[in-house]
Amino acid sequence: MVKKQFVSGFVAIAGRPNVGKSSLLNYFVGHKISIISRRPQTTRNRLLGICTSDDSQIVFVDTPGIHASEGKVLNRVINKTATGSLEGVDLILMMITASGWTKDDEYVYQKVKATGVDAMLLLNKTDVLKNKDQILPTISEIAETHDFREIIPISVKSRYNLDSLQKTIEDALPEGPAGFPEDQITDRSQRFLAGELVREKLFWHLGEELPYISAVEISRFEMDKNDVAHIDATIWVEKPGQKAIVIGKGGLSLKNIGTKARLEMERLFQCRVHLECWVKVRKGWTNDAAIMRSLGYDE
Ligand SMILES: Nc1nc2c(ncn2[C@@H]2O[C@H](COP(=O)(O)OP(=O)(O)OP(=O)(O)O)[C@@H](O)[C@H]2O)c(=O)[nH]1
Ligand SMILES: [Mg+2]
Structure with a gap:
């Protein structure tokens, strides 16, 4: 097989609040540039995390958790930031927890689908799943009614499946040169x-x-x-x-x-x-x- 040339692209991480989006971005970048907490709605702004290797430059886009209740102006602004950040990227990683698909996940999915961008689904936090046998049936159930390029169980905490995830992302990106200097890790000051x-x-x-x-x-x-x-x-x-x-x-x-x-x-x-x-x-x-x-x- 001929080795692919250098690939690069923008990869947005989307999902309801608290599923581990910022944790995944920090893992790939190797620094804590996006803040994390055990409470939902921690991330408020779009932020880029740039991961450059010998083969690729993946520009991850961290987004605030998307949620249905809009209420205050702050919530509306944050939701708009999140959905706006999905436009025009090369790939969307939609994240849920491995315990299963919820109504809130369906809400996010509709926003993801509306962009027309290729999407993969990540089932995060497999480390806290009591019954690991549940993962495969969960994946098949979701795949029956939803259109994802791949569905991958991961755990950011225990680093499960993250190396292969990076390769899978690279396979989905177009060939092209790095858009950012190799030592730059974010667009934020x-x-x-x-x-x-x-x-x-x-x-x-x-x-x-x-x-x-x-x-x-x-x-x-x-x-x-x-x-x-x-x-x-x-x-x-x-x-x-x-x-x-x-x-x-x-x-x-x-x-x-x-x-x-x-x-x-x-x-x-x-x-x-x-x-x-x-x-x-x-x-x-x-x-x-x-x-x-x-x-x-x-x-
Ligand atoms: N057990 C477990 N906890 C995790 C994992 N990944 C993230 N977490 C925890 O989940 C919580 C939320 O993580 P964040 O990365 O802030 O989640 P987020 O999706 O960015 O949240 P918002 O910015 O609020 O939308 C934190 O307490 C993380 O430590 C995982 O793989 N396993
Ligand atoms: Mg976050």
Whole structure:
């Protein structure tokens, strides 16, 4: 068999919230550029993760989880970002969990199908499946009524089937040169990634509601002559009571968030970081399109 030339293309990862889309992108890129949490609706923006090897350049497009309930302006903007990111890519990886197809997955599928782009289905989190014998019947059932190029069980956590997934993706991509320099891993600035890392720590440290009604703005990102990054982050919340929770007793909660975010920034940016975090109140920002635009959510 003649070996294929170098292949390249855009591969969007789509699915309902919390199925593991960002985890898969980070695995392929080899760095945590897209934030992760155990709660749904963590990713809010489209983000590219670029994976370059000797044979290929795969540009993964991470998208926010697609969901049926639109409610607030923020939800509508996020859904629009997600479905808009599927247009014009070379391949869509639709992700569900291996426990089976749900009504919410069907909703995503209709959006995927509407793009007309070739799609593969990934059944993630096989590691938590109690009965592994269930996988094959699940695959056949889905295949009967849905049109996927391939259906592949994977586990990002236990790295199951990920090498062969990369090869399967490469087989589906067109021949063509790399569009990005081989050392570039994302289209997002360090300023954006810094804000996201602070937002991730809000998810890890705070109760049910708060991460969803907060936004993070990086008001300063400067490198000094000793290669130390000076970063100021403002955490926006909707009410004074929420501000008190983010700050915590004696400032402990905010201190924890800041320390954890700083350590991850130092790892990702490969330099020392001096991070200052503030909390400010901006009433009703999740329902105000103008404020959201100013915080970087495009409609
Ligand atoms: N057990 C298990 N957990 C996983 C696996 N992949 C991801 N997770 C976990 O699932 C949760 C959600 O992962 P994310 O990568 O943030 O999911 P997402 O689809 O990007 O979520 P949204 O951005 O909210 O749409 C996190 O707690 C991950 O650690 C897996 O293969 N097995
Ligand atoms: Mg995500």
